[in-house]
Amino acid sequence: MDNSEKIIGSKGLIKKHELIRIIVQCLYSLGYKKSAICLETESCIYDKSPEFESLESHILNARWNECIDSIDKINGLTHETRASALFLVLEQCLLEFLNSRHISLALDVLREKVAVLPIEKEDVRKLSYSLLSVKELEFSCMDHDVVHGLRNRLISQLEKMLPPPIILPERRLEYLVEMAICAQIDGCLYHSSSDMISLYRDHFCNRDQFPTETIQILTDHRDEVWFVQFSNNGEYLASSSSDWTAIIWKVQDHNEVTQKHVLNGHKSPISYVAWSPDDTMLLTCGNMEVVKLWDVETGICKHTFGGDSFMVSSCAWFPDSKSIFCGSSDPKKGIYEWDCDGKEIRSWKGMRMPKILDLGVTPDGENLISIFSDKEIRIWNVSTSAESAKHGSTSLERVISEEHCITSLSISGDGKFLIVNLNSQEIHMWDVAGKWSEPLQYKGHMQQNYVIRSCFGGLNSMFIASGSEDAKVYIWNRRFPTPIEVLSGHGKTVNCVSWNPKRPQMLASASDDHTLRIWGPSRQSRQKRESFSE
Structure with missing residues (x-):
């Protein structure tokens, strides 16, 4: 059998002469010309x-x-x-x-x-x-x-x-090795490390570095906790409650969470918070409530948006931290964009718009995404619809219709995907660009009666976490429809979860049991890590 026919490898899948040829090509591309020529001479196989x-x-x-x-x-x-x-x-x-x-x-x-x-x-x-x-x-x-x-x-x-x-295609061996690494990452259920992957061993992440245990319980709220969200830099956490307060927490270097400010001033429960992209300001609002803008460093309210004539249900920031979008629970009011001093920039109203339940802006500032009471997700290209918005009309990029009521919205860190919670006990993931005809679906949690919120998390937003009416936190790898982890600890419905964008091993959850829980790796894995660092 000559080189052109010989098969090697334990699976019998590799033609020897093809492997030698791409090795020769690789040697040339890496600058080892003499070695490449030597291998060509010895094998009689050429680049x-x-x-x-x-x-x-x-x-x-x-x-x-x-x-x-x-x-x-x-x-x-x-x-x-x-x-x-x-x-x-x-x-x-x-x-x-x-x-x-x-x-x-x-x-x-x-x-x-x-x-x-x-x-x-x-x-x-x-x-x-x-x-x-x-x-x-x-x-x-x-x-x-x-x-x-x-x-x-x-x-x-x-x-x-x-x-x-x-x-041969350019740098063929490098491409094949990278494909093999990507395949191992795709098959790694708990992959959440940004460390370089070694070629010396098969890649595998175990659950030791995954948030699976409660590492802290925060009990400062006096009533149900409805919303929780980490800041973009991962250094702060904000929570809001039916006790009419919001709290800004500081995430310490050793992962302990401590209270920084209690925000008082609302006259009804607070169901929503939103961090400015630069993390210097925080928005708070509630159903049939105003929006308040807070200074994160001082805890002082800088401005109040809306009033008796405009009650806000949800809000989001434009990426430059200079303007905000607010959606009203009143169908006649629609969506407004204000600057930080309360000056109206533009609005979408007078369009028989259904009740707005939640909204968000993609990190690049291109798309405004809203969910409505008519079971629709609507995506506007904000940069192209500014002129039409001034004239009281909109130019929709895309409308996604769901069969069941939508309760919440979350956008991935890269702005390419969105997830919505449905009262059919499903979470659907759609691509923002509109290439998918059907969503990816995630099941296992309980949601029939209340607003439950989910989030993306982990490296490259590869995980989805959600609250649940059975008092548990559910976590999915985006590639699989069933949960990889179910976290127990809360005593009542878990309303909202948030994954720390800078510390992929930290997750927060908010519950009707009046508490926030901070989740991290198991005690045993933390002790191992501490012993290695000593």
Whole structure:
């Protein structure tokens, strides 16, 4: 059995000569030219196929008829690829004839070779125009170095055009290794580490570094806790309650959470908070309530938005931290954008808009996403709808219809995906760009009667966490429809969860039992980590 037939590997899937060839290519690309030549000599297997080496030699020596013959003899090319390759060669040939003032030869190439190719007539016209131009205009000749450079460019173009095994795809071994690493990551249920993955062993993350145990219980609220959210920098936590207060918490370096400010001033329960992108300000609001803007450092209310004529149900920040979007629970009011001083920038109203339940803005500021009481998710391109909004109309990018009532919305950290909780005891994930016709679905938690909120979390937002009416926290890997973890500890419905965006091992949950729970790795894994650091 020669090298071209020998199969290696425990699974019997690898052709030995193909593996050697991509190793040779890899050695060249890494700069180990002597080693590559040595391996080629020993194995008689070369980076470039004999067909391409012959073609390359003909190009460098301007043997154009031989180039055409070489391309014609290559087996397995589609008609389109063969025609495109021949066109590139003839284009270079024509250019060099023109450069050397062989106008009659150039005309022959154009009439006899190019004109019969199955290519776009526009391409033929352009070549014809170049011939006319050189006859009518002053043409400056190219020197040898320029011509040589153009020939090398032609070779590079053909390398990208011709298929294997004539030419190998660029950096093939690196690509295959990266694909193998990605496959291991995709199969890793608890992958949440940004550390570089070693090639020396198979990749696997166990649950030791995953938030599975309660590490702290916060009892400062006097009534049901309805909302919780970490700041964008992961250094703070905000919670709101039916006791009419919100609390700003500080996340210490050793992961302990301590109270920073209690925010008083609302006259009814607070059901929503939103951090400014720069984490210097916090918005709070509730059903049939105003919006208050707080200074995070001082805990002082800087502005109150809305009033008796405009009661806000949800709010979100524009990425520059200079303006906010507020949605009203009154269908007549719609959505407003205000600056931080309360000046109206634009609004969407007077459109028979259903009751707004939740809204959010993608991190790039391109899309405003809202959920409505009519079971619809509506996505606006905010940057293009500004002018229409001034005139009381909107230009919707996309409308997603659900079969069941939607209670909450969350957007992934990269702004590419959104999740909604439904009272059918499902969470649906949609892509914001609109490429999916059906959502990914996640089940296992309980939700029939109350507003339950979920969130993305972990490395690259690869996990979804949700509260539940059975007093538990459910966690899914985005690739799988069933939970990978169910966290117990709360005594009543878990209303909301938030994953620390900078500390992927930290999760917070808010419950009707008046408490917040901070979740982290198990005590045993924490002790292991502490012993390693000593």
